[in-house]
Amino acid sequence: MKYIIGIIQPDRLDDVLRRLTEKEIHLVTVTNVIGRGRQQGVAEIYRSHKEPGNLLRKIKLEIAVNDEYAEPAIDAITGGAISGNIGDGKIFVMDLSECIRIRTGEKGNAAIG
Numbered sequence: 086m087k088y089i090i091g092i093i094q095p096d097r098l099d100d101v102l103r104r105l106t107e108k109e110i111h112l113v114t115v116t117n118v119i120g121r122g123r124q125q126g127v128a129e130i131y132r133s134h135k136e137p138g139n140l141l142r143k144i145k146l147e148i149a150v151n152d153e154y155a156e157p158a159i160d161a162i163t164g165g166a167i168s169g170n171i172g173d174g175k176i177f178v179m180d181l182s183e184c185i186r187i188r189t190g191e192k193g194n195a196a197i198g
Contacts, residue, residue, distance in 0.1 A: 086150070086181035086193070087149070087152060087154075089147070089148045089150065090145065090146065090148075090177040091145070091174060091177075092143050092145055092174045092175050092176075093143065094143065094173065101162055101166055104162075105162070105165075107161070108158065108161050109154075110154055110161065112148065112149065114146070114147040114148075115144060117144060118142075119142055122171075122175075143174065149184055163176065
């Protein structure tokens with residue numbers, strides 16, 4: 086099992102979700118987050134004074150999948166989020182040691198899907 090975290094641009098969310106659905110990946114948690122990467126925020130002009138921006142709005146996707154769905158999920162996120170510009174985002178993939186469905190008590194692979 087894998088736990089995938091994707092940080093993407095807010096305007097790319099619909100395309101990423103559509104691609105995930107096409108790959109039959111429906112269980113996604115989406116959170117509005119702020120942060121910065123290499124671009125270190127965006128500078129803005131306010132009353133003809135340059136104000137440095139510190140944090141940018143992003144979307145955080147969290148997806149728990151069985152191993153066979155890990156690459157399709159990564160492909161869907163990458164394909165939907167890419168613009169070719171700085172700030173497209175990142176994907177983090179971690180091993181998931183356990184998953185428990187609260188309603189039934191199922192554990193492991195059965196609990197995810």
